[in-house]
Amino acid sequence: MRPPETEQRQATPERVVARLRRHGRRLILPAIVLIGVAGGAAYASGILLEDWQRWALLGGSVLLVLLACLLPFLSWLAGRVTITDRRVIVTNGVFVRVRRELPLRRGYDVTVRRTPGQRMFGSxxxxxxxxxxxxxxxKDLPGPELAQQALHELIAGAPSVAPLQPAQTDADTVMWGQR
Structure with a gap:
């Protein structure tokens, strides 16, 4: 026989408190590479005399954009942290999806670690x-203090955490208590 608390938990739907991605500063270097490749390829195509050289330049530029720009963007886009009132779900991976879950039933110690670079960008x-x-x-969440506060309240079982409105759950990064 199940305890009444377990039956009550299963009867109420799980509420999404926050959906987060890693900070977007990871995309600064791929953006610089994309701008540099576009400018360099445009300049070099005017200098090159033969068609095969231009085709080789085009192929190299496309390959460089795919490896140095598109893959980091897809990696960033594929990673997501979802905090619900019952668990924390971390998904990542471009070609192989990995999903990790942490139930919030037990009490955990939640700490925030910020490097000087993260402090500059607010992550x-x-x-x-x-x-x-x-x-x-x-790793590298925007607004980590808000996430820490939400996790502390969820772990303690505080009913003060308000769920997000259904229209707000489509955004890439939605922090608890904002918008």
């Missing part, structure tokens, strides 16, 4: 110590 790592050798780390 940080949220570390959830689950009692194992490797902690559950949510």
């Amino acid at each position: 940080g790592d949220v570390r959830i110590d689950v009692g194992r050798d490797r902690p559950f780390v949510l």
Whole structure:
């Protein structure tokens, strides 16, 4: 026989508190490479005399854009952290999808670690110590203090965490308590 608390938890739907992606600063270098390749290819195509040289330049430029710009963008786009009132879900991977879940039933220690670069951009790592050798780390989240506060309230079971409105759940990054 199940305890009444378990039956009540299963009867209420799971509410999404926040959907997050890693900070967008990871895309600065691919954007610079894209601008440089476009400018360099345009300049070099005017200098090159033979058609095969232009085709080789075009092929090299496309390959460089695919590897240095498109793959990092897809990697960033594929990674997502979803915080619900019952668990934390981390998904990532471009070609092979990996999904990790952490139930929030037990009490965990939640800390924020910020490097000087992360502090400049307003991001940080949220570390959830689950009692194992490797902690559950949510890397480079925008607004890590808000995520930490939401996780503390969810772990403590505080009913004050308001769910997001259905129209707001489509955004790439939605922080708890904002919008």
